[in-house]
Amino acid sequence: xxxxxxxxxxxxxxxxxxxxxxxxxxxxxxxxxxxxxxxxxxxxxxxxxxxxxxxxxxxxxxxxxxxxxxxxxxxxxxxxxxxxxxxxxxxxxxxxxxxxxxxxxxxxxxxxxxxxxxxxxxxxxxxxxxxxxxxxxxxxxxxxxxxxxxxxxxxxxxxxxxxxxxxxxxxxxxxxxxxxxxxxxxxxxxxxxxxxxxxxxxxxxxxxxxxxxxxxxxxxxxxxxxxxxxxxxxxxxxxxxxxxxxxxxxxxxxxxxxxxxxxxxxxxxxxxxxxxxxxxxxxxxxxxxxxxxxxxxxxxxxxxxxxxxxxxxxxxxxxx
Amino acid sequence: xxxxxxxxxxxxxxxxxxxxxxxxxxxxxxxxxxxxxxxxxxxxxxxxxxxxxxxxxxxxxxxxxxxxxxxxxxxxxxxxxxxxxxxxxxxxxxxxxxxxxxxxxxxxxxxxxxxxxxxxxxxxxxxxxxxxxxxxxxxxxxxxxxxxxxxxxxxxxxxxxxxxxxxxxxxxxxxxxxxxxxxxxxxxxxxxxxxxxxxxxxxxxxxxxxxxxxxxxxxxxxxxxxxxxxxxxxxxxxxxxxxxxxxxxxxxxxxxxxxxxxxxxxxxxxxxxxxx
Numbered sequence: 001x002x003x004x005x006x007x008x009x010x011x012x013x014x015x016x017x018x019x020x021x022x023x024x025x026x027x028x029x030x031x032x033x034x035x036x037x038x039x040x041x042x043x044x045x046x047x048x049x050x051x052x053x054x055x056x057x058x059x060x061x062x063x064x065x066x067x068x069x070x071x072x073x074x075x076x077x078x079x080x081x082x083x084x085x086x087x088x089x090x091x092x093x094x095x096x097x098x099x100x101x102x103x104x105x106x107x108x109x110x111x112x113x114x115x116x117x118x119x120x121x122x123x124x125x126x127x128x129x130x131x132x133x134x135x136x137x138x139x140x141x142x143x144x145x146x147x148x149x150x151x152x153x154x155x156x157x158x159x160x161x162x163x164x165x166x167x168x169x170x171x172x173x174x175x176x177x178x179x180x181x182x183x184x185x186x187x188x189x190x191x192x193x194x195x196x197x198x199x200x201x202x203x204x205x206x207x208x209x210x211x212x213x214x215x216x217x218x219x220x221x222x223x224x225x226x227x228x229x230x231x232x233x234x235x236x237x238x239x240x241x242x243x244x245x246x247x248x249x250x251x252x253x254x255x256x257x258x259x260x261x262x263x264x265x266x267x268x269x270x271x272x273x274x275x276x277x278x279x280x281x282x283x284x285x286x287x288x289x290x291x292x293x294x295x296x297x298x299x300x301x302x303x304x305x306x307x308x309x310x311x312x313x314x315x316x317x318x319x320x
Numbered sequence: 321x322x323x324x325x326x327x328x329x330x331x332x333x334x335x336x337x338x339x340x341x342x343x344x345x346x347x348x349x350x351x352x353x354x355x356x357x358x359x360x361x362x363x364x365x366x367x368x369x370x371x372x373x374x375x376x377x378x379x380x381x382x383x384x385x386x387x388x389x390x391x392x393x394x395x396x397x398x399x400x401x402x403x404x405x406x407x408x409x410x411x412x413x414x415x416x417x418x419x420x421x422x423x424x425x426x427x428x429x430x431x432x433x434x435x436x437x438x439x440x441x442x443x444x445x446x447x448x449x450x451x452x453x454x455x456x457x458x459x460x461x462x463x464x465x466x467x468x469x470x471x472x473x474x475x476x477x478x479x480x481x482x483x484x485x486x487x488x489x490x491x492x493x494x495x496x497x498x499x500x501x502x503x504x505x506x507x508x509x510x511x512x513x514x515x516x517x518x519x520x521x522x523x524x525x526x527x528x529x530x531x532x533x534x535x536x537x538x539x540x541x542x543x544x545x546x547x548x549x550x551x552x553x554x555x556x557x558x559x560x561x562x563x564x565x566x567x568x569x570x571x572x573x574x575x576x577x578x579x580x581x582x583x584x585x586x587x588x589x590x591x592x593x594x595x596x
Contacts, residue, residue, distance in 0.1 A: 057437065080439050090434070091434025093431050096362060107357075108438045108444075
């Protein structure tokens with residue numbers, strides 16, 4: 001398995017001069033053939049802007065992108081026949097039926113699959129004669145996916161593909177993605193559903209404000225995060241906590257004590273021993289193992305706090 | 321969507337890049353044919369465009385030829401005026417207006433953006449948008465010639481010039497359609513944004529030019545697209561010698577060519593593929 005997509009110092013910005021907004025800022029990453037890779041981030045994090053450079057829809061302002069070893073813009077013909085895309089918004093003609101739409105798309109592909117089987121694959125076989133304008137939002141997303149699949153892609157770009165789907169449709173779409181992945185298709189998914197990334201992706205990159213802040217396997221990312229032990233606690237009680245725990249803890253105004261720990265089992269044992277010795281009833285006691293959600297929100301908090309610190313330093317610099 | 325079972329003929333996504341030999345995968349039609357067929361299908365479902373594009377272009381020359389015929393045998397001038405009226409209508413309301421409306425609708429639906437993510441080239445997408453208008457313009461032109469024959473009118477003396485008028489006019493008004501679509505928000509507002517081109521076309525008609533006083537305005541109007549296309553139609557039915565027709569047709573042919581090149585260049589620069 002070699003590298004199938006490579007981004008080197010990719011930068012993309014919008015707007016002229018002073019109003020310039022940097023959507024992607026010197027991002028470098030490599031995606032291996034056959035990988036299920038997730039690009040995560042909030043709205044405006046730069047996921048779609050980065051993905052568009054990989055899809056060959058635009059050239060980055062700086063940096064280089066290679067897909068299957070070639071520039072996806074300059075060598076569009078070589079690359080495009082091997083990729084399928086699902087965009088954030090649809091783009092299907094409302095007056096055509098489902099089958100007519102897919103037939104049209106099929107006619108533009110170099111190596112297309114039969115229409116009927118692709119419609120069955122996305123479970124729209126019984127809607128073949130329905131006009132696109134009469135489909136539900138979820139059905140339109142599935143037809144969009146069918147258009148991406150009809151060209152038998154080697155790389156599938158999915159830009160928030162399950163937005164607007166109900167929970168059942170989301171789950172079944174996931175199993176379709178898993179099947180495509182097991183068939184050897186390289187999948188690049190952008191999503192802001194962390195559970196989606198956790199279920200599907202082998203490796204992820206967390207984007208925030210145009211930068212990739214964290215990347216790796218979910219296990220690696222999660223492992224670097226602390227577990228959380230929490231319980232109700234008064235300030236007087238908190239002050240009697242063993243030093244080892246108090247140093248890692250935070251007491252909120254709502255009298256909630258939170259201990260962030262990399263060694264949850266040992267610290268929990270110490271906590272319970274201390275509570276037993278002091279005859280305390282630890283109400284609402286919880287021990288939560290690290291999750292992708294925690295990693296993500298911790299990252300966002302860190303970036304925002306450092307941003308606030310910079311702003312504050314700049315402000316104090318201006319006033320001094 | 322449940323996971324497909326093993327008996328379901330699901331296409332493997334990792335098929336070889338060359339054309340499939342899979343018997344379940346029928347040969348695909350050429351890209352342009354596929355896109356054009358989809359456009360024709362959608363056109364046939366739009367009742368407004370369908371009536372504007374089929375019944376009216378034929379009703380105009382049919383009525384004019386019938387009126388002229390009721391006054392006696394059809395002259396070359398009468399036939400040329402009827403064909404000119406047809407062509408004015410076909411170029412403006414079939415070619416130009418259909419393309420403004422279709423290109424704008426496809427952009428607003430996101431279809432143009434989506435198609436650009438696929439293998440089809442821009443020129444194929446653009447040509448497909450033009451397909452219904454082109455087919456109707458050529459088809460109704462041929463039927464107009466049949467009408468001339470039915471009403472016993474004279475044949476054109478220089479048919480290639482008549483054909484050049486048709487194809488030159490179609491090129492100019494198709495390109496102007498894409499230019500206009502560039503600043504048209506939606507299909508409804510096309511009725512307003514189309515007005516400059518409709519006026520440009522209207523002033524070039526022989527009857528309008530006939531009532532303009534001689535001077536710089538009429539000289540300028542003589543260079544408008546419909547004016548030169550009309551000149552070519554009238555020359556195509558005139559009783560001049562071959563060489564005289566040829567020499568008289570140089571100016572209108574060059575002007576149509578200049579309009580074609582200029583409007584295509586402007587269309588390429590101003591057409592928008594995405595909604596802002």
